[in-house]
Amino acid sequence: MPLFSKQAANSLVTETSQYFVFFCRSVCSANLAKCLIINVLRLIIVILFFIAFLNITYTARHSYATSICLANGVSMENVAKMLGHADTSVTKHYARVLDQNIFKDMQKVNSCLSELAI
Numbered sequence: 001m002p003l004f005s006k007q008a009a010n011s012l013v014t015e016t017s018q019y020f021v022f023f024c025r026s027v028c029s030a031n032l033a034k035c036l037i038i039n040v041l042r043l044i045i046v047i048l049f050f051i052a053f054l055n056i057t058y059t060a061r062h063s064y065a066t067s068i069c070l071a072n073g074v075s076m077e078n079v080a081k082m083l084g085h086a087d088t089s090v091t092k093h094y095a096r097v098l099d100q101n102i103f104k105d106m107q108k109v110n111s112c113l114s115e116l117a118i
Helices: 006-072 076-083 088-094 099-117
Strands: none
Touching: 006 076, 006 088, 006 099, 076 088
């Protein structure tokens, strides 16, 4: 059995423990890095779902105000109340003026002008 000097034996033990500690630290940091990456990805997904939710609700309210209510002759004030707006200016921002409504209003104006011309 070979005999080592005390200095050689001590350096062997010290190096071995240093490598072991370094290995443990790298494994722990790798696990920590994986956890952090997963948490960041989860945060990104939650933010994207929240943005999608906001867009879906905005589109639904806009479609309800324009396509359903205003297209069927509901007044702007009633649509504002249904959407929970305190003022009709917010509702006017949501709702587009439909070509159908313009056409109906122009027909009314045309009929009034034709009655005056007679």
